[in-house]
Amino acid sequence: MPELPEVEVIRQGLAAALDGGTVTGIHVNDVRARKRHKSAKSSGTAEFLDAHERARDFEERLVGRTFAHPARRGKFLWVPLGDTPGFALLGHLGMSGQLLLRTHDQPDDRHVRVRMWIESPEHGELRLDFCDQRLFGSLALDELVSTHDGYAAGWGAADPLIPSQASHIARDPLDPAFSDSVAREALQRRGIGIKQALLNQEIMSGVGNIYADEALWLSRIHPETPANLVSTRKINELIRSIHQVFEKALAEGGTSFDALYVNVNGESGYFAHSLNAYGRKDKPCPRCGTAIKRIAFANRGSHFCPRCQRRQ
DNA sequence: AAGTTTGTTCAGCT
DNA sequence: CAGCTGAACAAACT
Numbered sequence: 625m626p627e628l629p630e631v632e633v634i635r636q637g638l639a640a641a642l643d644g645g646t647v648t649g650i651h652v653n654d655v656r657a658r659k660r661h662k663s664a665k666s667s668g669t670a671e672f673l674d675a676h677e678r679a680r681d682f683e684e685r686l687v688g689r690t691f692a693h694p695a696r697r698g699k700f701l702w703v704p705l706g707d708t709p710g711f712a713l714l715g716h717l718g719m720s721g722q723l724l725l726r727t728h729d730q731p732d733d734r735h736v737r738v739r740m741w742i743e744s745p746e747h748g749e750l751r752l753d754f755c756d757q758r759l760f761g762s763l764a765l766d767e768l769v770s771t772h773d774g775y776a777a778g779w780g781a782a783d784p785l786i787p788s789q790a791s792h793i794a795r796d797p798l799d800p801a802f803s804d805s806v807a808r809e810a811l812q813r814r815g816i817g818i819k820q821a822l823l824n825q826e827i828m829s830g831v832g833n834i835y836a837d838e839a840l841w842l843s844r845i846h847p848e849t850p851a852n853l854v855s856t857r858k859i860n861e862l863i864r865s866i867h868q869v870f871e872k873a874l875a876e877g878g879t880s881f882d883a884l885y886v887n888v889n890g891e892s893g894y895f896a897h898s899l900n901a902y903g904r905k906d907k908p909c910p911r912c913g914t915a916i917k918r919i920a921f922a923n924r925g926s927h928f929c930p931r932c933q934r935r936q
Numbered sequence: 937a938a939g940t941t942t943g944t945t946c947a948g949c950t
Numbered sequence: 951c952a953g954c955t956g957a958a959c960a961a962a963c964t
Contacts, residue, residue: 627943656959699943700945711961712945716943716944717943718942718943718944718960719941719942719943719960720942720960720961720962756960757960757961757962758941758942758959758960758961758962759959759960759961760942760943760944760960760961761943775961808954813952813953814953815953815954818956820954825944827942832942832943833941833942833943866944882964922941924941924942925940
């Protein structure tokens with residue numbers, strides 16, 4: 625369940641260890657963990673063989689390569705290859721993915737799907753383990769393409785180059801090149817519920833189910849209000865609320881952080897935050913005391929205060 | 937033991 | 951083509 629703040633904490637944690645580091649070895653334990661990786665070569669007919677062939681292609685093309693500085697847009701994280709311009713290791717954590725930095729002698733964590741051995745100029749010999757219980761996350765070696773607006777691709781990115789698989793993702797509210805008016809107009813063009821629009825990463829990125837509920841609670845908007853019926857004033861307030869929940873979570877996530885032990889996962893991260901709406905069904909609204917309501921909406925649970933957040 | 941939960945992509949509509 | 955809906959993916963929970 626990592627959303628933008630959790631992914632950003634991981635990016636910051638990986639930066640010192642990976643920047644300038646060389647991949648001395650790599651092993652894909654579970655071929656499903658890199659389903660985003662598209663082989664450069666044409667592949668076999670059987671899906672099973674195809675997956676293994678692509679896993680081998682991933683290993684072969686990454687071993688011996690050197691990493692540059694990690695970057696992020698929304699929930700997508702990538703590490704450009706310093707010695708192979710135009711390519712980056714791309715990762716998405718899905719719902720349960722973790723990128724763990726370990727020393728060579730540390731015991732295995734659960735669900736290690738891909739392991740890389742790294743020689744880091746700062747920290748010496750390390751392991752980078754991609755762990756994922758539910759396998760919705762994935763790694764890939766991806767090609768870098770130009771950003772649509774010509775600005776640097778995201779946080780940590782120096783160049784206007786973004787992995788092809790993340791190029792359709794909209795900028796997130798913490799991105800220096802994020803535009804409030806572009807995001808507002810994109811939201812107001814849609815007839816779908818405002819919450820559903822927030823979860824669409826092509827309109828604005830980084831927001832998942834939890835922070836969507838929190839930001840809507842903060843700005844007192846009912847999740848099912850059609851996006852095009854939310855006033856400009858309210859949309860502006862909503863964008864400010866998203867900023868606020870992101871910054872707060874980022875500040876909290878960043879404090880308990882150790883460069884050699886990147887272990888930020890959804891669960892422990894969110895537990896540390898004080899949530900006002902998400903997961904608080906039947907508990908009192910911290911603002912007015914009314915019981916928080918939970919509804920199933922677009923195949924997700926939505927939590928809101930029926931008094932503060934009135935339906936339009 | 938079937939249902940719930942989560943983010944993204946894609947097929948298939950209007 | 952743009953916008954939208956629903957299915958699919960995986961596995962640990964209850």
